[in-house]
Amino acid sequence: MQKAYSNKKIIFTLIAPGLLMFVFAILAPICLSVYYGFTDFSGLGAYQFIGFNNYKELFGDRNFWMSLRNSLLLAIGFICIQHPLAIITAALLDRMGKRAEGFFRTVYFLPNVISVAVIAYMWKFIYNPNFGLLNKMASALGFSGKTNWLGSGMAIWSVLIVLIWHGFGWGMLIYYTGIKNIDPVLYEAAAIDGADNKQTFLKITFPLMMPVIKINVTLAIISALKQMETVYLLTNGGPGNETQFLANYLYKQAFSSFRYGYGNSISVIFVIVCILATQVLNKIFPKEE
């Protein structure tokens, strides 16, 4: 066995599938993206190399910066609103009885198993100013006038609520699993020492959850930057480009404006932003917990 593992041919054969997968599914597309980012390719026919023109245009593109701002805003929303709520909910669930625990766990996770298209259209109807649930409820409570929830100025907040609500179940479930993996002996010891719920959460649950929090926050940031389907179906970036997000803007440029080269330059910046975000998180969260 030892001999086999030191045989270079065998080692290469064993890692080849993974290596090939990485080269063809990840590395090659990124390289092609970088390549096309320097062209004016429309997706059809001939194209020319235009150097850094796409990048020059990108840095002066208001809609690109708005998309990036919205994506980062969503990431902040995930970190500051969704995740604190998710971790508290997970801790509360852990303390509930078996039936209630199972019931609420299912309820909170339910939005995640519903198709994105259904979610988007459901919220579209809820937000509709003419027959939507929100305005009907407001009217039943005595408020007059119709609020345009997806209108200019309000749309970004309405979209953020949907996205934070939709992703809540995943975050909660990962935290819940993390909490379940904490040795119950620690809680018993804390209880014997007279620790209350708050102290138990802050001194035991929270510190031991740091690795899970790190993973969850990283996933949240990447998911915020990659956000596409819900926005596409809910507002498609509108009105104007007020609810435009990075991935949706990339798609719009590449497949609606048929500026494939420009879309690829956005994707290159997109990858760089993702790498930077991961590096920042690595700095924030210590490697050894």
Add this chain to the structure above:
Amino acid sequence: MKARKLLSVSMAAAAALLTMSATAMAEEEPVTIKVFSNNPDRTADQGLVEQTIFDAYMEEHPNVTIEVEALDDEAYKTKFKAYAAGSEMPDLVSVWGQPGFIDEVIDAGVLAELNPEDFADYGFLEGSLDGFSGDGKLYGLARNTDVIVVYYNAKMFEDNGWEVPATYEEFLTLADTINEAGFIPVAMDGGDKWPLYIYLYDLMNKKDGTDLMQKTLDAIASGDYSDLAFIEAADMLREAAERGVFQIGFETTDYGTAQNLFTNGQAAMYYMGSWDMSMATNMDIPDEIRENIRCFNLPVNGENADPLALTAWNGGGYSVTENSANKEAALDLLKYMFLPENWTRIAWENGVCMSAQDFSQFATGNETEVQKQLMDMVAEATAISGTSIGDLGTSEYKTVCEDTVQQLAIGSITTEEFWAGLSALAGK
């Protein structure tokens, strides 16, 4: 000698028989024609017309199988591009005879050239195939004559004592009255954005329709949008939205929702193309609304205004692809589809749409009221606008035009900023 003669005759007869049977066998050879369509609903509207024709063709040609892949417009265009970039393009495809779509597709050699002589007797209306041509060659056939109109609920109008407006001022005043009565004046599909630039183009056309398409093409090329009719039209669109002509949240209302607002009686009017004449035959719409759907041409008055000008164009159509594995079969199907007794007759008799061919020959007198009104409008039209502003430029121009016209309508940008935004795309 006699025997040799007999043998020769027998051999010739056998050869003839063999040739005939070989031809018959060749005729029976199974063929699968792949159709890529932008009509996903195969049980209603234009999808139904398409499917009816395909079914009839397969019945007449038992060796032919037609496989249809259908997607909504936006998804269709994206996948079309993906197909075109690859090597397995379907045989017969939906296309749009508008520069924003068809120019680069023709340039890339995706579409097969058609022989205009083959369709000389098909009764295509004058100019209807222009958008499907490039460098004097024909690459596709137009499916419809699309006219933009204001649909209205005649019963609602009658019950409330409202009159069909004769001027734009009357139209705005009527909208105020309808708002006061608690209804939505005009259901507008602003979420899809293109109806907004068609509204703008409609106003431009009515304000000063002289050679509008050429004027617009020149403006797109030069970036000079200083024509007074252009500026006034943009102001009028903005004013209409500000004054509440369209429903609250029109900028995020999609096609289906806008139509529903009208067909469930929440809106008194609905701004859409003639293809929606099928509402009058759609049994899913309540009787009291379906039977009272009428339409009028948006009235615009002014010094150079032409009340009989129509904002109309030949948008969708079909092409055979250049690299099709079954090019001849696909071409035969295309010819069959556009025999006047097929597309034009079936579409007209079912109240689905007005084809780009002479549909008046199929008028029976049993048409819906909307059909009759549209027929009259086309017959009386003094000027036809042609392709709308957003569809006259590149794909990038279309996207920017869509975004900015929506921003203009909701007041996020001014008229000057709107035209400046389009002007910046000159030469791109």
